Structures are given as C-alpha cells and as structure tokens.
Amino acid sequence: MSTSLELAEGKAQRAWLRHPAQLVVLGFAAAILVGTVLLMLPAARSGPGGTDLLTALFHATSAVCVTGLVTVDTPVYWSTFGEVVILGLIQVGGFGIMTLASLLALLVWRRLGLRSRLTTAAETKATGIGEVRGVIRGVFLITVTMELLVAAMLTLRFALGYDEGWGRATYLGVFHSVSAFNNAGFALFSDSLIGFVDDPWICLPIAFAVIAGGLGFPVWLELARRRTRWRSWSLHTTMTLSATAGLLVLGTIFVTANEWSNPGTIGDLDTPGKLLAGFFQSVMPRTAGFNAIDYAQARDGTLLGTCVLMFIGGGSAGTAGGIKITTFVLLFWVIVAEVRGERDVEAHGRRIDDRAIRQALTVALLSVGAVMAATLALVHLTDHPLDLVLFEAVSAFATVGLSAGITADLSGTGQLILIGLMFLGRLGPITLVSALALRERGKLYRLPEGRPLIG
C-alpha cells in the first residue's frame, strides 16, 4: 500500500532520473533568483535605498556558485542582514553542488555498472530514495562537522588574538568557516585576508577547510569508511588525494619562489611568513579565492601559474570548481602511457577506459574554449592588459574568486559575462559529463578505420 507521500517521492525520483542535469541547472537558477530578490531589499544594504538588479544578480550568482568575485566592498556595502543572506546563499550553493554532483555521480556509476561506494544502499539495483537520503545525510554530516570545527578555531583566534567581543568573534568565525569550507572566498574584511597573511592561527584553519571542502564527498565517504586501508581505496580517491598533495607542494614552491623578493606581496615577511603565505596562496586557487596577497602587485609568472592552478581546480563532487583534479590527472596519465608506448592508460594499478579519457578531454577543451571566448569578449570591454583579464576570466569560470582588481571596474556587459562564466563554470563540467555518460549509446555498425598524420 503506497501513501501519497511515497507516490510523490516516486514521481520526483522519476523526473530526476529522466533529466538530472536540467534539474540541477533549474535548481541553481532558482536559488540565484531568490538570492537576487533578497539582496535587492533595502534591509540588505547598509546605505540608503535598495541595490540595483545587476549588482544584486552578480553577488547572488557569485555566492550561490561559491565564487567570491565582488563588485562592492562586502563589509562596507552590505548590512548584517545582507551578509547573512550571502552566507545563506553560499551554504545553499555549496551544499547543493556537493549533493547534486554526488547524486549525478551515483547515476553515472550505476549506468556504467560500476559498484557505487557512495551509500550503504548501493547493493540494490535502482537509485532509490533511500540512497538519495543517504547522500544528503552524509553531505550534511561532513559539512556541519567541518564547519563547526573550523568556526571554533577561528572564533577563539578572533576573540583572543584580535580582542573582538565573543559575539563578533563567533560571527566572524562562522562566516569565514562557512565561506572557506564551501570554497566561496567571501570575506568580511575590505582587503580579504591580506591583514592575516602571517597569522597561522587564521590561515591554517581556513586552508584546512578549503582543502576539506575541495576534496569532495566521495573522497570523504571513503576516508570515513576505510581510513587506514588505503590499499583498498577506489581509483577516484587515490587519484584525488595524491594529486591534491602534489599540486599543493608544487604550488607552494612555485608561488613562494616567484614572489620571494617582491615587496608588494610577501617580500617583506620573514621566512616562515613567506612559506605560510606561499602555502596559503597555493591553496586558495583551488578554488576558495581568499586573498592573502595583492594579485594586482604579483609577478606575471605568479599570475600565470595561479591561472593554471585555478583552471585545474579541486576534487569532483565537492565545493571546488575548475575542470577538477581527476580530469587533469587523467590527461597526465594519457601522456605517460603514450610516452611509454603502452596500449592501455593506467593509473594507480587501474586501467582507464577510453571513454573516460575522451570525456576528460571534452571537459578540458570546452573549458579552454569558454575561458578563451570570454577573455576575448572582455579585452574589448576594458583597457586592462590581457594577463589581468585572463586571470579574472579563469577565476570566474573556475569559481575561484581571486581578483587582480578589475572586476569592480567592469561595465554592465562585462559583469554579465562574468555572471555567465560563473554559472557555466559551476554547472558546466558536472552536467556535461553526467549528460554525456548517461547518453552513451552504441551503434549497430562501425565505420572502417582511418588514421590521419598527427604532429
């Protein structure tokens, strides 16, 4: 006997299964719409009058897509109500992307006949409502645990180290913890976190939250279940963790070495301070977007290297953006296999399916195309040099939110382009891959093979 609730659940589930990607897009659009309306309320501004549509839309998109690009000074322009709305939008956006990307992954893995490790209900054949609930519960638990932990550490530091009252310290702690775990990069200081560049009690908890959020739900679930049995980790977890570690080490060395003697950024700090700042600014492009250094004064090499880190991004089905670390690593292993002359592409003891390689290639190339097209459009709209424009476009697409300072100068058209980039960058890769994977179809005949010359 079915109750009407169960019937409704069954209906929603069937709709989800038929058009999962469209539903994700609609959900995010709805959240941005609600956020825009809330931010336009006069109560959301600290000054008189309401916010105009474009500004409200820009910041609602930036918050829901957990990007963190801003055209106004967050602590000055918005009222406390406005800040709380932004915080709510960040939480909805971060929770939404983590949940929905995990569910899409579940559908894809199921379709591919791979055993899912996302929920305990994975043994049943259909993607049941129980599984959906399991994912939501898991994401909720991880989010709350991490955010509380980091918020507590930050609150203590703000209260004890900076003489803030406990109420204000708690507010600052919660806001920056949520903003960090969801890789949003919104800060309640006009210069982002530049004032805390050499304070490890602020920088390290925030870096931890950013990395944690960026690993993605599938990795956390597996870590929780088989913490010590790393040999039994799935390919996805092994790949994400090892590449994250590798990119953090390389990024730290790169940023620190490039900026070592630049007085505009970290040149005036002592050696531990330089290393801390270098580490922090190698975490931030992946893809939280807090600034602890001023990118408008950074060296060209740092900007370019940061663009690469931003473009790669973080783990799948987490709060990070970019093309995702597994996409990048897959392409790396393709090169290794080719150079070794091997028939199969292998990584961490697993053979990689050719379809996965082609999907990674598709995501990477279409992303390059989107960033290039937007950059071309933006250079026509501003007088800023190409490197800064490229930096801002990559930052928007990879939902990073680092800024070389030109976002605030952009015309309305320029802002609309960034809004489009943030939305596309947030939802494009995950919906594309799941749509592709779910639509895979075979043909009854195959064409004869051809081989053009390459290179």
Add this chain to the structure above:
Amino acid sequence: MSTSLELAEGKAQRAWLRHPAQLVVLGFAAAILVGTVLLMLPAARSGPGGTDLLTALFHATSAVCVTGLVTVDTPVYWSTFGEVVILGLIQVGGFGIMTLASLLALLVWRRLGLRSRLTTAAETKATGIGEVRGVIRGVFLITVTMELLVAAMLTLRFALGYDEGWGRATYLGVFHSVSAFNNAGFALFSDSLIGFVDDPWICLPIAFAVIAGGLGFPVWLELARRRTRWRSWSLHTTMTLSATAGLLVLGTIFVTANEWSNPGTIGDLDTPGKLLAGFFQSVMPRTAGFNAIDYAQARDGTLLGTCVLMFIGGGSAGTAGGIKITTFVLLFWVIVAEVRGERDVEAHGRRIDDRAIRQALTVALLSVGAVMAATLALVHLTDHPLDLVLFEAVSAFATVGLSAGITADLSGTGQLILIGLMFLGRLGPITLVSALALRERGKLYRLPEGRPLIG
C-alpha cells in the same frame, strides 16, 4: 651480387629504421651548426667584423627551423652573401622537414599496417631505398614547381610595379618565393611586408605559396594522383583540406572584424584593402610569419586569436609548424562524438582509432606545456606584458616568426630560450608521434578497469 654502394645504402637504411627520430634531430642540429659557422664569417655581414656566436646561432636556427624570428634587420645587417646563406638554410630546412616527416609517416603507416599512398612502391613489404628516393623526388618536384611559379609572379610585379631592375626583381622574387613556400617568413624589407599590405599582386602569390607549402607532401601527392576523385581521398587529405579552408575563412573574418577600425593596422585602408590584409594575416599565422600589419599596434583580441591560429599551425609533413591541423581537428571530432554520445569517434566517414586520439592529445598537451614553461621563463627576463611575451613564445614554438617586436630586445638567455623553442617546436611533434607510434607495444595482461569522476 651486391656492389659496395648497395651495401652502404642498406646499412644507412637499417640505421634509419632503428632510430629514425634521432637521425632527424641530428640532421637538423648539423644544418644549424653549419649555418652558424657560415653566418659568423665576416663576408656574411654588411658591416665590419664578424657576427657573434649567439646572433649567428639564433638566425641559423630561425632559418633552418623555417621560423623567421630575427634579432637584427635582415636587409640592413646581412650582406648579400649572408642573405643567400639564410636562403640556403631555409631551403635545406624546409626540404628536410618535408622529406623527413614524410618518411617518418611512411614508417608509421607501414608499422600500423595501413596501406601507404606516399609512393608507388608501397606494395612492397619493406621500406626500400626506392621508396625513400620516391619521396625525395616527389618533394623536390613539388618544391621546385611551386617556388618557380610564385617567384615568376613576384619577379614580374617587383619589376613592373615597383621599377626594380630585372636582376634585383628576380632576386627579390626568388627570395620571397622560397621564404614563403618553406613557411620561413624571412623578408628583405625592414618592415617585413607591411609596405605591400594593399597590393594583391604581392600578397596573393605569397599567400598561395604559404598555403601550398603548409598543406604538406602527402596531401600534394594525393591531389596530384586523384585530383578530381575527391570521394576517394584519404582521411588525412580530406581533413587537412577542409580544416585549412575552414580556418582561413574563420581567421579572415576574425582578424578583419577585430582590426576594422584600428588605424594602427588596417583601419585606414579601403574595404577591399581591409579584406586583403585580413585574409593575408589569417594565412600568415599558419605558419609563414610575414607581417603585413604591425602586431605591436594590433588589438589584444587579434593577438590572442592569432596565437590560437599559430598554435594550430598547418598540415603534417609540410613546411608549416604548430601542433598541425589534423591534431587539432581530431580533438574537435572527439568533442563532437562525446556530445553526441557516440561510442566511436568518427570523421569524414572514418572511425578514428583511440591510439590516434591519445597521440593527438599528447602532442597538444605537451606543446601547451612547452609554451607555458617558456612563457613563464621569459616574463621573468623582460618587462614586456604577458600578452606580447606569450605571442612571441607561441610564434617561436609554432615556427611562425610573427613578432610583436620583443625578440630584438631579449637578453642572451631569452634568445637561447627562443632558440630552444624553435628547435623543439620544429622537431618535437613529428619525432614524438613517430617515436610513440613505432614503440607501441602490447602487454600480456590488462589491469582491471577503474573510473574516476570527471568534471
């Protein structure tokens, strides 16, 4: 009974078959060495004294790799003997790359068991000395035919349109014809071809020679044999010709639209002049490198779009550089297949092997890596903005030779980086792909399949 000549031929042939890629690299290095020595002779300079080692090495590399980047003003700095040396190096480099790339392709196709269409001797099982002779003869015939045709047209124009004496007109005609067909881009005018921007009698023959050289020997051979039977063209020829046509049309529209109202480039020309200049500057990045407009004054969008055209380059086994048009087109069809959800990647009625896709991916990504690394190094060495440095690095790697004007300002280290880029860009893709294809090996076991999340 074997004569000693036949024995020697057999020995050379076996060495070639064992290490073809290394031999190609050694051959080019030797040509550059000889060129450097010749250019250092006092007779090669118009001024007093000999040329220093670095300058001679730079121009010998630029000539043999048919790039065309220069640090001195060609007609002013070099004597006529020096110019003739450069012309000889261009001819050796262009002929060498066309021949050797064709022979490598022959080896690869043979190894893959594909029927070669490069020579009439293709029915025999071994790569015989006859086949090698066939390729050399074919490349020689095409080169001489094209160069004579274009030289005649240019000579007539220089003599009749610019009142040059017949001797001087012939010299100018031959030099620019050879430089164009070999995609070298060396010119005997201090401002390259900017003075001829609206003269179709100069621009069109040169554009024709550039496109012809850039198509590559395999395409010409097939065109010569089955001109009218386009339905029977190989995948390689169909792909190269259609994509060349497509990129020329798109490039012309892009450059013309971007620069339409820019008085620093084509803004002051009449409409036919603008179209001619736009067409010419969409041909040159693929990859001849004559300038008819001043890139230091071009719009940012034009620079970026030109970088893309340069990076793609021209046809395989021709005088063009870049990652090659087929590499680019293959990646395009991968995306099309993915978006359509198809199991096989298909193009022009042929199925593309997954190995070919992975090789294309490898060439493209390693090329991006090389250009990025060089750009990063160069931005540290100059005060020029990133866009101009990137332009110069892509131009060197793709052996294009277009310049935004910074090459001449570079320090010794910067010049050495460009020398390395030119050599790597000229030989990297072809030797990489052939080395990869010839080393393909299977394993007796395959690992279990794994599938990370992508995007």
